[in-house]
Amino acid sequence: MEPLGDDELLYIFNKIPCYDWEDKRSFAQVSKRFMKVAYFGKHRLHSCFPDLLFDILPSSPNVRKFHCNKPLSNNHLKLLAQSCPNLKLLDLRPAQDLDPPEPGEFEFDFDDDGLCAVANACNRLCEVHLNRRLHVGDAGIVSLATSCKNLTFLNLKGCIRVTDDSLKAIGESDILNLNLEGCYLITDLGLEYLATGDLKNSLQHLVLTECDRISDHGVIHLNQIVGLTDLNLSKCGVHVTDTGIVALLSQLPNIEILDLSWLINVNDISLLAIGSKCLKLKEIYLSGCEAITTQGLRAFTGHEALKRLVLFSCYNFSWEDVELFALSCIRLEYLGLMKRIKTTMPETNIVYLRTGDDCCGIDWDEDSRTIFW
Incomplete structure (x- = not known):
């Protein structure tokens, strides 16, 4: 008896009711060939086992949403770029985001080389999460901002290599939601880039938590982003004071959520405004x-x-x-x-x-x- 072909395996897989995930999982565990067939029609892929991606990704051309909370190499991301050109959501947030990574856990993680490959090949990306991917820097972020014209959600929380150069490229995008928490190399110049480019016409949600190199001078620039509805300046240090807050919020009539926690030089003057x-x-x-x-x-x-x-x-x-x-x-x-x-x-x-x-x-x-x- 001849072995079943991929078309026949796919036919069998499709006969399993869509709600019966246990049977679908059992099918995928039979062999690598069965696993490849099982992933062919998937639109969403959530992997906790990076080594399996070399078998899964080449058979997953229809994936639109990719999630992985483990360390990945540049080769993983290059294979993702090659295999999933229609990707719209890339979520690479590590597990247990509120806790620091284990020592050495992300030591061999991907860098700008891998991220650039994804940005260039997957230019339909709309939402990207790169929390605490510590080797990602300006080259990768600039590539994302310039290549992915549909990008509306960018989460760079804890990306400690990101600088004002990234914000210059982001400032020319149409992103709606931008998280820069813990990007402590950002300065007032970066905020000026955000406020003077095309971004000022689109940005609605901005998180600058722990960006403690900024000051009133940079914060005041943000009053040009008139559509801003959600702003987080918590723990931004002693150089953000009433002067900056009053000048900023006098020009932001649409603000709905405001976080000024732990700004010790903010007092009643700001609250009156x-x-x-x-x-x-x-x-x-x-x-x-x-x-x-x-x-x-x-x-x-x-x-x-x-x-x-x-x-x-x-x-x-x-x-x-x-x-x-x-x-x-x-x-x-x-x-x-x-x-x-x-x-x-x-x-x-x-x-x-x-x-x-x-x-x-x-x-x-x-x-x-x-x-x-």
């Missing part, structure tokens, strides 16, 4: 901004859009101030507070305030370091 200018603001995070007082809190009195306010590690106001403010905000749903404010709450077990027909939940924290550090 935010409360009066940012009328669409729904969420604001101010943990660690210890200079905020009653005056700053009152800046949001009567705000018609605010739903979430977080003030962990802020102590310079009383429970009466909180209650007065909260009862005036008809949409408020959540408050994050410290128990060590000036005047403690009247009931130690209070977990919500009733605001009209709705309730505002309260999260009390003894020590914010348990959450943020």
